[in-house]
Amino acid sequence: MSFFDRNKKSADNGGNHLENSEDTTQVNNNQFSSVPPYPQQSATSATAAPIQPDPQVDPNVAQNVSSNTDQSVDAHAAFNSESHITDNVPDPQNSVTPETHPADNNFSQNTSVQPDGPELNGYYYEEQPVPEKDNNDWVSTEEDLQGIINQENDVKKQLRYQLLSARSYYNYVLRSLGNDQENARTETNSQVEKINTSLKKWFDTDDMANEIFLDPNRNYFIFHDHLEVNPDDGERQMWRKLTKTFDNHGFLANTITVSYDDLANQTWTDYQNSDLVNPNSYLLNMYNDLQGRNNNVAVSPAEIPFEENYRIEHDTDKNIDKVYDEDNLIMEVARNNRGQLKVIRHYDKDKLLSRDIFDVNGVNSATQFYDPQNPNRVVRENFYRQDGTLVMIKSYTDSEPFIQLFSQGNVLISTFKNDEELIFWWLKNQALRNMQATIFVSIDSIFYKKLLELRKYSVEIIPIIMTQDQNAGIVTDLLNGTDKVTAVFAGNDNVNGYLNKNAKVKMDISTLEDVETPIYKH
Known part of the structure; x- marks a missing residue:
């Protein structure tokens, strides 16, 4: 074979080689197109089978396709085995290509199933159920916190x-x-x-009004100048609230x-x-005490001196x-409804000389002497004990002391x-002697200021203020601290609030108990 023949043959062989190469490329291309893809979203339908080459066109290709398909399936199975993922891959030999129509394609494209699970490397995983979480656990925590706050508030209230x-x-x-008790006063002030300091620490202020402390072992008295036989509504309200x-x-x-009042016991x-007052409470009247009427001593009623030449005429209009x-x-001579002597007026030549006043026991209690030149002016008063002895003289002239007190x-x-001096002496030396006492007194009393002096003798004085407009001068001194009063009884909550708001000194303030106003039938 000549050189040229060889080249020609090589060329022929080369041409055949190219043809075989093209055939091989075609077979390989058909091989890749016949491998089922990993499960993923299809453009037409999730169940559509892949397009297969026609084995009748080229038997060799069909054989290669069959061989390559088996190898591809084996490789795919091996991959799934290694990755522990099992998918239902359609068999290309058994798959049937359904007859499609344009309407079917449109329906398939519009109704394709969209997997809900997350995508990883082309795979779709079925979504696993997530354990349900309690999203309301903050409610119990908030309740616990509120409970702690409430407990703190309760403890602070108790501390206050x-x-x-x-x-x-x-x-x-x-x-x-x-x-004279300076050491005890210093120690007590230190405790206050x-x-x-604790009040300021926990409540930012110590400017708080206390309730009045009432010692059960102490003796309590309500000081009143005079008992009215018919007290007005305001006075009745005060008595009821105090009681x-x-x-x-x-x-x-x-x-x-402290007034001379022959009817004091009956009024009480x-x-x-x-x-108006507790039935078990008692009345201590200064004149009754000085004159011995509280001693329950049996006495005989007095009678008028009478002589044979006296003549009596009864005045029906005056009942004398x-x-x-x-x-x-x-x-x-005037008598009470029991026939006892009540008053005797003595005259000299039709001028009033004196007047004898008899108490409820019919005993001469006091004698008033009048100015001979002015029968309306009393110049002296003598007060007697139940046994008739002189206990006190009140003189209204400049020639002798105003009050003289005598022993029995x-x-x-x-x-x-x-x-005022007599009342102060009597309270200190007789009525409250050897006694731990507290006196409640209305600021309307004319003896209120004098009673404050008893504080230096360990007598506690607590004023009573029933209304805001009551005795403005006394209230002003009280609020300014002039009288150094540190405890007050208020008639109602409005008075309490007024005192708390306007007081420039620390005070203990208690409100008297409210009482129902009785309805009187006329």
Whole structure:
């Protein structure tokens, strides 16, 4: 074979080689197109089978396709085995290509199933159920926190009450100490300062009003100048509120009056029967005490001196008996409904000389002497004990002391310039002697300022303010601290609030218990 023949043959062989290469490429291309893809979203349908070459066109290709397909399936199975993922791959030999129509293609494209699971490297995983989480667990935590806050508020309320109660007690001790008890006063003030420090620490202020501390071992008195036979509505309200306040605290408060009043005991009985005061409380009247009418000593009623030449005429209009010595009027006699002597007026030549006043027992209690030049002016008053001895003289002239006090043996005990001094002496040396006492007194009392002086003798004085417009001058001194008052009874909550708001000094303030207003039938 010549060189050229070889080249020609090589060329022929080369041409055949190219043809075989093209055939091989075609077979390989058909091989890749026949491998089922990994499960993924199809453009037409999730169940559509892959397009297969027609084996009748080229048997060799069909054989290669069959061989390559088996190898591809084996490789795919091996991959799935290694990755532990099992998928249902359609068999290309058994798959049937359905007859398609344009309408079917449109339906397939529009209704293709979209997997819901996450995508990883072309695979879709079935979504696993997520354990349900309690999204309301914050509710119980919030409730626990609110419970802690409520508990803190309750504890602070308890602490506030205890601190104020303790301070109220020490304030009471300070009010009860005498001027000569400096060491005890210093120690008590130190305790008050400690309490104030705690109040500032927890509540940012110590400017809080305490309730008044009432010591069950103390003697309590309501001071009143005079018992009115027919008290007005305001006075009745005060008595009822005081009585209810003490009853609710389990205390008994007795009453002190300082006016000469022959009907004081009877009026007190009326107060008890009207529930204005506690039926078990008693009345201590200064004149009854000095004259011995509280001693329950049996006495005989007095009778008028009578002589044979006296003549008696009864005046029906005045319900009195006029006694004449011949034609001269010497006496006018008035009796009570029991026939006992009540008043005897003595005359000299028709001029009033004196007047004898008899108490409920019919005993001469006092004698008033009149100015001969002015029958309306009293110049002297003599007061007697139940046994008739002189106990006191009140003089209204400049020639002798205003008040002279005598012992039962008619020995002069002391003299006083005014009623205030006498009342102060009697309270200190007789009525409240050897007694731990607290006195409640209305700021309307004319003796209120004088009573404050008893504080240096360990007597506690607590004023009563029923209304805001009551005795403005006294209230101003109280709020400014002029009188150094540290405890007040308020008639109602409005008065309490007014005192708290305007007081420039720390005070213990308690409101009297409210009472129902009785309805009177006319």
